[in-house]
Amino acid sequence: MSKGINKVILIGNLGADPEVRYMPQGGAVANMTIATSESWTDKSTNQKKEQTEWHRVVIYQRLAEIAGDYLRKGSKVYIEGKLRNREWTDKEGIKRYTTEIVANELQMLDGKQDGQQQGGYQQPAQNNQRQPAGRQNQGR
Amino acid sequence: MSKGINKVILIGNLGADPEVRYMPQGGAVANMTIATSESWTDKSTNQKKEQTEWHRVVIYQRLAEIAGDYLRKGSKVYIEGKLRNREWTDKEGIKRYTTEIVANELQMLDGKQDGQQQGGYQQPAQNNQRQPAGRQNQGR
Amino acid sequence: MSKGINKVILIGNLGADPEVRYMPQGGAVANMTIATSESWTDKSTNQKKEQTEWHRVVIYQRLAEIAGDYLRKGSKVYIEGKLRNREWTDKEGIKRYTTEIVANELQMLDGKQDGQQQGGYQQPAQNNQRQPAGRQNQGR
Amino acid sequence: MSKGINKVILIGNLGADPEVRYMPQGGAVANMTIATSESWTDKSTNQKKEQTEWHRVVIYQRLAEIAGDYLRKGSKVYIEGKLRNREWTDKEGIKRYTTEIVANELQMLDGKQDGQQQGGYQQPAQNNQRQPAGRQNQGR
DNA sequence: TTTT
């Protein structure tokens, strides 16, 4: 049972190909960043403004494999998940905190679902290699 | 116009009374932390587990004043807003990043809307004092 | 896999105790109506207005039993689910259409979780009797 | 102030071009139907199943004009709004009820934002004609 | 730091 609601809904574009790694037990973990932006006109200066937020998203298991197989830099996705705060230590030994979205639903929103990319033929195995999940870029 | 969707929905309890400050121009800003927790049974050990997330929420203007007037430590609220990442420098000069929810909708979900609290009579003006918005606890 | 998103989020009060029935195979089905209301001031007449919507909600299986055991007329709930349109024929043989929310998440939002009701002691088994699911009020 | 939450989020495709009409006072009203579908494998028969829901969506004012100008049959959209139940009388004098989503946010999710359509050149003024809002297809 |  859960007490309270912790829900995030994002529609945005991937800043890079998802990074897929595998846990020692075999489960997949995908990390990706998603940009959402909003634009408005500043009424005092009458200037157009744009603000982009970059969201750290982590996905597990089967959904992580789907992300690794079908999503690429620039892909537009719908993500639903929850917020999670994580503590880690950087290489200088400084304690840092990161908020990320743990996604439990994912939908591609553009037609590049064939895995085809702008830069010609795409090797589907590229993001699929079983890399150890240990050393990864943590935090932001 | 906005490109993409950046939406957060929370239902949880306040960890403390909201901190309300006023901008130089007079607009109110309320900061609060909201806890959401989920509990489940670990099927391998058959033990009950609970995980609590603490969310930093910031509210502006009229909604901030409502928060300051009606919400207290322990209040259950519905919050809707968007994720915003903010960069700041701590007192050691270390650059830090914080993710917070900028709320644009707020609803009280418990009957303590009279401002009555467990600890006896409550002074409604307490959180209403016009404190300068300058020096505040930043980050987490 | 799902194509598209079909999501409803409601916070409101039950108009009556949930009606719980059991399918021939034993699965529970709970029907309930939930009111959400919004109020505003009509700026042309300066009059306060209020508009209430009544939502038909249906819940299945274990969640339906929880609803039957813990929810009562007046209970405040959070509901998450999807829209479903259903066709049925009334007793005059007229074909009718009803839209309902099929809930997949439910949370009680008030302190009446002990099953205590305003009218004195409450028999918890009352809504629990295994009624046939056949003859029910359909449509609205 | 609103009591309760009444929120719908849809991502789906338009079943037809939006129908835009104008109120006597000049405000635009757009009606459209949006399909969401989910597919799954029936584990008892091992057959693939698909279920499509058709949602009636109504949009007002400036957003209605945007819908009329940029959306076409087949367009993929994100819609956010609220549920509203409406009573009307069909031509046989039978009282009917319809549930629709009143949208307050709309985002196009495919690249056909230039108004270009599959069937050749598209007249942008076509859906823009100021038709009276009186006689419209009501109900479903 | 909340809540059940």
Added chain:
DNA sequence: TTTT
């Protein structure tokens, strides 16, 4: 038919 609910709730404040």
